[in-house]
Amino acid sequence: MVSGSRLERLLRQGEFVVCGEMSPPQGADKAPILKKCEYFRGYVDAVNLTDNQTAIVRMSSIVSSFFVLEGGCEPIMQMTCRDRNRLAQQSDLLGAYAIGIRNVLCLTGDYQTFGNQGDAKGVFDLDSVQLIHTVADMNRGRLLSGDELKPPPAFFIGGAANPFAEPLEMRIIRLEKKVAAGVHFIQTQPVFDWSRFEKWMSAVRDVGLDEKVFIIVGVMPVRSAKALLYMRDEVPGMSIPDECIKRMESAQDPKEEGIRMCVETMQRLRNTPGVRGIHIMPVMWESITPRLVEEAGLLPRPEPLSIEETSPETAETS
Amino acid sequence: MSKFTEAIAEFTEKHPTLYRCVLLGENMFKKAIFGCQDCGQCVLSYNAFVCCMRCPKQMRNGPCGGTRANGRCEVYPNRPCIWWLIYKRAKWMGRAAKLKKYHVPVDRRLEHTSAWMNMFAGRILPLDLSKELREIELPKKEPPPKW
Ligand code: SF4
Ligand code: SF4
Numbered sequence A: 001m002v003s004g005s006r007l008e009r010l011l012r013q014g015e016f017v018v019c020g021e022m023s024p025p026q027g028a029d030k031a032p033i034l035k036k037c038e039y040f041r042g043y044v045d046a047v048n049l050t051d052n053q054t055a056i057v058r059m060s061s062i063v064s065s066f067f068v069l070e071g072g073c074e075p076i077m078q079m080t081c082r083d084r085n086r087l088a089q090q091s092d093l094l095g096a097y098a099i100g101i102r103n104v105l106c107l108t109g110d111y112q113t114f115g116n117q118g119d120a121k122g123v124f125d126l127d128s129v130q131l132i133h134t135v136a137d138m139n140r141g142r143l144l145s146g147d148e149l150k151p152p153p154a155f156f157i158g159g160a161a162n163p164f165a166e167p168l169e170m171r172i173i174r175l176e177k178k179v180a181a182g183v184h185f186i187q188t189q190p191v192f193d194w195s196r197f198e199k200w201m202s203a204v205r206d207v208g209l210d211e212k213v214f215i216i217v218g219v220m221p222v223r224s225a226k227a228l229l230y231m232r233d234e235v236p237g238m239s240i241p242d243e244c245i246k247r248m249e250s251a252q253d254p255k256e257e258g259i260r261m262c263v264e265t266m267q268r269l270r271n272t273p274g275v276r277g278i279h280i281m282p283v284m285w286e287s288i289t290p291r292l293v294e295e296a297g298l299l300p301r302p303e304p305l306s307i308e309e310t311s312p313e314t315a316e317t318s
Numbered sequence B: 001m002s003k004f005t006e007a008i009a010e011f012t013e014k015h016p017t018l019y020r021c022v023l024l025g026e027n028m029f030k031k032a033i034f035g036c037q038d039c040g041q042c043v044l045s046y047n048a049f050v051c052c053m054r055c056p057k058q059m060r061n062g063p064c065g066g067t068r069a070n071g072r073c074e075v076y077p078n079r080p081c082i083w084w085l086i087y088k089r090a091k092w093m094g095r096a097a098k099l100k101k102y103h104v105p106v107d108r109r110l111e112h113t114s115a116w117m118n119m120f121a122g123r124i125l126p127l128d129l130s131k132e133l134r135e136i137e138l139p140k141k142e143p144p145p146k147w
Helices: A006-012 A031-040 A061-070 A086-098 A128-139 A168-181 A194-206 A225-234 A242-250 A254-270 A286-295 B003-014 B016-034 B082-093 B096-100 B115-121
Strands: A017-022 A046-049 A075-079 A103-106 A156-161 A185-190 A214-219 A275-280
Touching: A006 A017, A017 A031, A017 A286, A031 A061, A031 A286, A046 A061, A061 A075, A061 A086, A075 A086, A086 A128, A103 A128, A128 A156, A128 A168, A156 A168, A168 A194, A168 B082, A168 B096, A185 A275, A214 A254, A225 A242, A242 A254, A254 A275, A254 A286, A275 A286, B003 B016, B003 B115, B016 B115, B082 B096
Parallel strands: A017 A046, A017 A275, A046 A075, A075 A103, A103 A156, A156 A185, A185 A214, A214 A275
Antiparallel strands: none
16 A cells, blocks of 8 residues: 555455546636536546646646545546646645645646647656656655655656557557556556557556556547547547447437447447556546446445455555 | 777767767767757667657657557658567567666766767766677766767
8 A cells, every 4th residue: 555545445356347537627726626526426436637738728637636636526636747747746746645635647748839839848857667666665755855855745657558559569668667657556548449448458468567556547539520530640549440430420329329339438438458447538527427327337336445444465566 | 888888988978079079970860860959868779770869759668649540640640650660670679678668767868978988988878789688777977068
């Protein structure tokens, strides 16, 4: 046990976890966050708070995570390397831990030209592997400079993986690096291309990485074929097979079909060896989360045991 | 590296004109051939002699999640992803095992200084071409003067 967060306890108890995702508001008001918490409370085990996703300015992920705590859910704070240098990252992490945030997802971040501030300076002082290493070092009571940290934080550290980007072997090497750097859980891009996902997953199992790190796989409900086409053509690193698009195009009610497709993927993932949880990323459609979780048969969500009751055998990484 | 190379580095760094000549020579060679971005702590030998600092995000530990299916960069669709090039070249050269090396954060004090002299002075990992990778603890050393 590292952090004792709800997410960590459930994973170590061998439960199949469900994570949600929320974009912080584009305004100076916390009300939208508290409202969205209602879609998550009791339906998911933790919620990701994106950090200026696609380089569009939103409320800071640390502050939004704090409001999510206030709203009664457990946050997974995302932190990118695009907007801060190593000093700011470490100081923000200390502050985040102090206000009660226990899960952090370390990302490199989308390039600044994708968003609404294309003329900004991208920092990229560290990359995501180095950031993971930094947080792991902070957990051990050391700053990046080697200076002692007292008292140290205890973060449950996450990283990202994209099973769909080429080349596959390089993706596995990078995942191995993240594990060696000290990552505890991995969240992936949403699955549409099942055959490619299977290939990645079996490569992960072959090198035994599913034993060393908790793999939480992304799913995404879509509302129309247009959304899929957009993702295929405009979002780099995504793989959308033609059958998916055809299925959505020929559906009478594309919205329902999108939900059905997502639920099917969730049920398949539930039975895939090595997959320890699901991460639902409904882009701007958070209200659908409860229905997806219910239809996939993942309700009620389990309550974690207390830290003392969690048996050490289920703790794969310490 | 050794006492001898350290003495060379020390001597060069004491003489601005000499240092500039070395830097010019290094830049002429590495900029022309590898598109060097002057990070001052070269990792070319680990990355199959493709400079990873040409990546828009300056990824030193592998590709970001945005590499396109055709091997192009997510930021500039008409340019190849640097890590795609590194992977292909490393495969071709039989050096894929070296891609597993973890690279520590860039020491920004070394930017725009001579990577060769930094290597001679023992500030960065030596170009270990023939031997297997091993973990080397580098002593903490002063950065070179920027002449
Ligand atoms: S010194 Fe740095 S920027 Fe120049 S070629 Fe080597 S790795 Fe690339
Ligand atoms: S696609 Fe490749 S070159 Fe482009 S930012 Fe990502 S890692 Fe760098």
